[in-house]
Amino acid sequence: MRVELLTVGDELLLGDTVNGNAAWLGRRLADHGVEVTRSVVVGDDLDEIVEAVTEALDRADAVITTGGLGPTSDDLTRDALAKAAGVAVVRHPDLERRLRERAAAAGRELRPTALRMADVPEGAGLLANSAGSAPGLRVELPGGTVYALPGVPSEMRTIMEEVVLPELAGARGPAPTARRILRTAGLWESELAEALAPVEALDGVALAYLPAPAEVRIRVAAAPDRLDDVERRVRALLGPGAVYGVDDETLDRVVHRLLAERSATVAAAESLTGGLIGAELSRMPGASETFVGGMVTYSTALKEKALGVPADLLARHGAVHPDVAAAMASGVRERLGATYGVAVTGVAGPDPQDGRPVGTVYAGVAGPERPPLVIAPRLPVPGDGARAREAIRAMTVVHALELLRRVLLDLPAQPGADPGGGRAREDREV
Amino acid sequence: MRVELLTVGDELLLGDTVNGNAAWLGRRLADHGVEVTRSVVVGDDLDEIVEAVTEALDRADAVITTGGLGPTSDDLTRDALAKAAGVAVVRHPDLERRLRERAAAAGRELRPTALRMADVPEGAGLLANSAGSAPGLRVELPGGTVYALPGVPSEMRTIMEEVVLPELAGARGPAPTARRILRTAGLWESELAEALAPVEALDGVALAYLPAPAEVRIRVAAAPDRLDDVERRVRALLGPGAVYGVDDETLDRVVHRLLAERSATVAAAESLTGGLIGAELSRMPGASETFVGGMVTYSTALKEKALGVPADLLARHGAVHPDVAAAMASGVRERLGATYGVAVTGVAGPDPQDGRPVGTVYAGVAGPERPPLVIAPRLPVPGDGARAREAIRAMTVVHALELLRRVLLDLPAQPGADPGGGRAREDREV
Numbered sequence: 001m002r003v004e005l006l007t008v009g010d011e012l013l014l015g016d017t018v019n020g021n022a023a024w025l026g027r028r029l030a031d032h033g034v035e036v037t038r039s040v041v042v043g044d045d046l047d048e049i050v051e052a053v054t055e056a057l058d059r060a061d062a063v064i065t066t067g068g069l070g071p072t073s074d075d076l077t078r079d080a081l082a083k084a085a086g087v088a089v090v091r092h093p094d095l096e097r098r099l100r101e102r103a104a105a106a107g108r109e110l111r112p113t114a115l116r117m118a119d120v121p122e123g124a125g126l127l128a129n130s131a132g133s134a135p136g137l138r139v140e141l142p143g144g145t146v147y148a149l150p151g152v153p154s155e156m157r158t159i160m161e162e163v164v165l166p167e168l169a170g171a172r173g174p175a176p177t178a179r180r181i182l183r184t185a186g187l188w189e190s191e192l193a194e195a196l197a198p199v200e201a202l203d204g205v206a207l208a209y210l211p212a213p214a215e216v217r218i219r220v221a222a223a224p225d226r227l228d229d230v231e232r233r234v235r236a237l238l239g240p241g242a243v244y245g246v247d248d249e250t251l252d253r254v255v256h257r258l259l260a261e262r263s264a265t266v267a268a269a270e271s272l273t274g275g276l277i278g279a280e281l282s283r284m285p286g287a288s289e290t291f292v293g294g295m296v297t298y299s300t301a302l303k304e305k306a307l308g309v310p311a312d313l314l315a316r317h318g319a320v321h322p323d324v325a326a327a328m329a330s331g332v333r334e335r336l337g338a339t340y341g342v343a344v345t346g347v348a349g350p351d352p353q354d355g356r357p358v359g360t361v362y363a364g365v366a367g368p369e370r371p372p373l374v375i376a377p378r379l380p381v382p383g384d385g386a387r388a389r390e391a392i393r394a395m396t397v398v399h400a401l402e403l404l405r406r407v408l409l410d411l412p413a414q415p416g417a418d419p420g421g422g423r424a425r426e427d428r429e430v
Numbered sequence: 431m432r433v434e435l436l437t438v439g440d441e442l443l444l445g446d447t448v449n450g451n452a453a454w455l456g457r458r459l460a461d462h463g464v465e466v467t468r469s470v471v472v473g474d475d476l477d478e479i480v481e482a483v484t485e486a487l488d489r490a491d492a493v494i495t496t497g498g499l500g501p502t503s504d505d506l507t508r509d510a511l512a513k514a515a516g517v518a519v520v521r522h523p524d525l526e527r528r529l530r531e532r533a534a535a536a537g538r539e540l541r542p543t544a545l546r547m548a549d550v551p552e553g554a555g556l557l558a559n560s561a562g563s564a565p566g567l568r569v570e571l572p573g574g575t576v577y578a579l580p581g582v583p584s585e586m587r588t589i590m591e592e593v594v595l596p597e598l599a600g601a602r603g604p605a606p607t608a609r610r611i612l613r614t615a616g617l618w619e620s621e622l623a624e625a626l627a628p629v630e631a632l633d634g635v636a637l638a639y640l641p642a643p644a645e646v647r648i649r650v651a652a653a654p655d656r657l658d659d660v661e662r663r664v665r666a667l668l669g670p671g672a673v674y675g676v677d678d679e680t681l682d683r684v685v686h687r688l689l690a691e692r693s694a695t696v697a698a699a700e701s702l703t704g705g706l707i708g709a710e711l712s713r714m715p716g717a718s719e720t721f722v723g724g725m726v727t728y729s730t731a732l733k734e735k736a737l738g739v740p741a742d743l744l745a746r747h748g749a750v751h752p753d754v755a756a757a758m759a760s761g762v763r764e765r766l767g768a769t770y771g772v773a774v775t776g777v778a779g780p781d782p783q784d785g786r787p788v789g790t791v792y793a794g795v796a797g798p799e800r801p802p803l804v805i806a807p808r809l810p811v812p813g814d815g816a817r818a819r820e821a822i823r824a825m826t827v828v829h830a831l832e833l834l835r836r837v838l839l840d841l842p843a844q845p846g847a848d849p850g851g852g853r854a855r856e857d858r859e860v
Contacts, residue, residue: 013466014609015456016640016649019449022471026445036443038478039471041452048468055485072623074638154817181446193502208504210446219446268705268726274712275698275705278726282704285780285819287728293736294726296698296708302723302766336732350715387584389715 001171002060003029005039006052008067008077009151012041021066021156028160030179032169044068049080057143064164067151069134071114077148081139082121084146089119095126095135102133131158177206178224182234183245185215185402186377186415192216195237205230213391214379214398215251218243241411244402251401252280252287258408259290264339266404268294269307269332271319271345272361276397292338297328303345307331318354320345325364326372333366341366342404348392350385359392363400365407375403375413431601432490433459435469436482438497438507439581442471451496451586458590460609462599474498479510487573494594497581499564501544507578511569512551514576519549525556525565532563561588608654612664613675615645615832616807616845622646625667635660643821644809644828645681648673671841674832681831682710682717688838689720694769696834698724699737699762701749702778702791706827722768727758733775737761748784750775755794756802763796771796772834778822780815788815789822793830795837805833805843 005025011017022039029036037060042048049068056063068077082089095118103110117134120126127136127147132155137148147164149156184192189209193200196218200207204226210217222230235243245254259266268277278294281287295306300319303309309327317324325345333341346361347353359381366372377399381388406413435455441447449471456466467490472478479498486493498507512519525548533540547564550556557566557577562585567578577594579586614622619639623630626648630637634656640647652660665673675684689696698707698721708724711717725736730749733739739757747754755775763771776791777783789811796802807829811818836843 011638011640011649012453013456013469014460014649015453015458016611016638016647018453023442023445023448026443028445030444037473038482039443041469043467052468179444208441208446210441217446219441219444270705270708272712273709274717274721275700275708275710275724275726278700278705278728279703279709279823280705282702282726282728283820283823285815287704291704291728293728293732294705296705296712296724296726298708298712298718298721298723306723306766336736385715387587390713393709 001034001062001168002037003034003062003064003168004056004060005036006049006056006063006065007039007041007151008044008049008065009041010043010074012067013043021151021153024153024157025064025066025160028165029168032165034168044074044076046076046080046083049076050084053080053084053141053146054143057141057146060144062145062147062168064160065146065148066156069117069136069148069150071111071116073113075116078119078121078137081124081137081146081148085121085123085139085141087122090122091115092118092120092126095120099133127159127163129155129159130162131155135159136163177221178227180220180227180231181210181247182218182220182231182243183215183249183251184218184238184242184415185244185251185398185405187216187238187242189216192218192238196234198237199230199233202230213394214377214396214402239415241406241409242415244405251398251405252283255281255401255405255408256284256287256290258405259340262339262408264408265290265292266340266342267292267332267336267338268400269328269341269343270294270296271298271303271328272348273344273393273396273400274298276393277342277344277400280397280401292336295332295336303328307335318356320347320354320356320360320362322362322364322374322376325362325374326366329364329366329372329374339368340404340407341372342400344396344400346392346396348389348396349381350389358388361392361396361399363396363403365400365404367407373403373407373413375399431464431492431598432467433464433492433494433598434486434490435466436479436486436493436495437469437471437581438474438479438495439471440473440504442497443473451581451583454583454587455494455496455590458595459598462595464598474504474506476506476510476513479506480514483510483514483571483576484573487571487576490574492575492577492598494590495576495578496586499547499566499578499580501541501546503543505546508549508551508567511554511567511576511578515551515553515569515571517552520552521545522548522550522556525550529563557589557593559585559589560592561585565589566593607651608657609649609651610657610661611640611677612648612650612661612673613645613679613681614648614668614672614845615674615681615828615835617646617668617672619646622648622668626664628667629660629663632660643824644807644826644832669845671836671839672845674835681828681835682713685711685831685835685838686714686717686720688835689770692769692838694838695720695722696770696772697722697762697766697768698830699758699771699773700724700726701728701733701758701775703774703823703826703830704728706823707772707774707830710827710831722766725762725766733758737765748786750777750784750786750790750792752792752794752804752806755792755804756796759794759796759802759804769798770834770837771802772830774826774830776822776826778819778826779811780819788818791822791826791829793826793833795830795834797837803833803837803843805829 125138136159139146206221208219281291297303308331328343329341349358364374555568559565566589569576636651638649711721727733738761758773759771779788794804
């Protein structure tokens with residue numbers, strides 16, 4: 001079964017919006033064993049939509065469209081589907097009644113334009129929308145089925161989960177391959193690829209490397225009954241602890257789990273990241289069980305005043321120094337009464353600071369039993385100033401959380417020896 | 431001049447990666463007056479790429495492809511372009527030499543697979559890549575020109591800025607319409623649309639509403655010489671201060687500018703946002719001039735210990751209360767020695783806290799001259815728990831920064847009266 005996606009909206013072509021709907025749809029369809037073979041974006045133009053839908057059904061069995069179902073004059077998907085089907089657009093009495101009821105319940109008058117949401121191509125099926133006003137539409141064309149969904153992500157997702165995915169999953173056969181994501185932090189794509197060459201060479205196994213700041217997710221695809229074995233091989237080749245999580249098990253979730261298993265808590269002291277580590281450690285529901293809070297000591301003076309970093313240390317070396325990271329980690333741990341303190345200091349740029357170049361970063365972890373551990377991950381500094389700044393801050397968060405994970409698991413502070421020469425040579429335990 | 435985008439990669443169809451490249455390309459091309467008329471994603475499949483490129487050139491004058499130029503076996507764009515052009519793939523001696531030199535300079539051996547990056551379709555032009563190993567390619571096909579760029583964002587962007595955009599901008603005529611983004615925070619799309627109906631009715635003027643958490647960007651499109659007048663009308667209709675910034679002038683940048691103009695600084699005290707406000711206030715290069723730092727008092731005990739929120743207040747009302755937000759704002763302002771303190775407390779969910787429902791949020795700002803000002807924005811709580819949590823945190827950041835902006839400008843704490851009944855009724859100054 002081949003499915004194509006068609007996203008409608010000028011804002012996507014103009015780049016005002018990133019196409020998150022297409023990514024979500026691709027992921028959820030893959031989860032259900034349905035293959036997306038093409039994804040197309042067209043603007044708010046009737047003929048473009050008609051043409052794109054018709055072409056897509058020449059290639060695929062079904063098309064899922066998002067967008068263009070709202071009440072305004074640039075919402076053209078229902079007209080385009082009627083044109084493609086050669087039918088009229090008719091007002092649906094049930095929908096009109098429901099729209100009037102919803103407006104009345106909210107104490108609002110129904111605006112005339114809103115009634116457009118009660119119009120449907122003649123003969124279209126309605127896809128119930130428990131998250132909003134207008135339903136999705138199912139339109140049968142000669143080449144196959146069109147599922148038309150709203151562009152609002154919450155409504156689109158609701159209709160997919162409740163109506164479309166069950167319907168498509170019923171129509172497809174058993175999934176031929178299964179996929180699993182193995183997550184790593186602090187390792188480079190090239191060294192992973194080199195280390196995993198023996199797995200890549202296996203028949204019927206496909207690996208893909210999905211990079212994110214300071215992380216690489218390895219997507220393993222194989223027959224369902226081989227997946228566990230492939231995962232074991234990957235873990236063995238990468239060495240102990242290199243894979244920190246599987247599928248949706250993000251680094252913050254792993255850290256929270258490890259802390260909870262030890263009845264431990266953590267506090268964060270941040271400089272260049274400005275609060276991103278705390279934001280990450282508070283992302284998960286229930287984070288307050290293990291995350292106490294943090295200090296953002298963005299100014300150098302605050303590092304002394306709020307965290308007790310020795311003034312002579314700051315005077316001698318400036319704020320970007322491994323001993324400062326260690327003192328920040330110890331300081332926040334003690335002052336906020338947490339089992340562990342995690343701290344970062346560094347230069348996000350665009351200008352050097354205290355004589356240190358952009359990309360110099362120190363991450364430290366202080367715990368109950370041994371002196372603070374500090375690493376100096378060398379970060380690639382991509383592109384221009386503003387982009388580099390954003391990337392450096394994001395990579396710093398990952399290196400700090402990965403160091404905390406390694407301390408909690410008693411692993412070496414840095415991931416395994418370099419098999420391919422690709423590792424940053426300046427990575428070290430300070 | 432019509433341009434189509436073709437993004438190549440299984441990871442995009444599978445939704446492992448969001449198509450940020452297409453959004454960036456759309457934005458930069460629009461900035462240069464070049465219209466993107468369609469954007470297509472295909473997987474790592476030779477025939478699919480050939481077909482998509484050929485079809486695109488039936489419709490458009492040029493196609494920009496990204497992805498599929500790397501060294502691995504699933505990088506198929508150069509082979510596809512050779513097939514579409516009916517030519518062979520040949521090894522380019524200059525490129526081979528450069529790859530060997532780069533490897534030697536890095537003290538690495540050149541892997542045989544890496545040599546694929548020296549292969550080009552016969553007759554292709556090279557697009558210099560100052561950010562990476564492999565150049566982009568310019569291939570002339572019967573229907574038009576293909577610009578093939580790497581999928582790595584930093585390399586793609588560099589080649590676009592340095593080579594492709596100047597070339598395309600030279601080929602197009604003068605831009606028929608200009609665009610401008612007017613940014614608002616804390617207002618709803620429906621009330622904006624209602625207030626701006628007189629502008630929407632103008633001939634030759636198009637408005638689009640681009641929502642983000644607690645923000646709506648209004649994209650105005652009109653003839654270049656009318657744009658200033660349209661902006662004036664929008665501002666007049668929305669009332670003083672409703673438009674906080676134009677184009678890339680984000681809320682954090684506006685707040686920094688206003689603080690700097692007043693030689694003032696700010697510190698943040700955060701609960702449910704966990705550090706996101708600090709992260710936002712430290713995003714901009716040079717932020718340290720006006721952002722001192724912050725406290726993340728995620729646990730209730732810390733609110734007392736680290737910020738001096740009165741214990742009886744916390745005992746009486748719990749942590750989610752307007753007086754707690756006020757005390758946090760005053761506390762962080764005094765303890766961190768900033769001119770202004772901004773603070774938030776609330777319930778991000780998924781579970782209620784201290785008897786308050788998910789979505790209850792208080793944001794406060796303390797300044798030098800008057801008592802702290804606190805608002806209780808009512809936030810829409812979208813979808814399931816995890817998504818709602820993320821959205822509530824993001825919206826809270828915007829409401830807090832918008833409140834700070836309004837205090838700095840001596841505007842009312844909440845945006846103007848509700849013209850259409852769409853505003854949350856519980857918004858109030860507490």
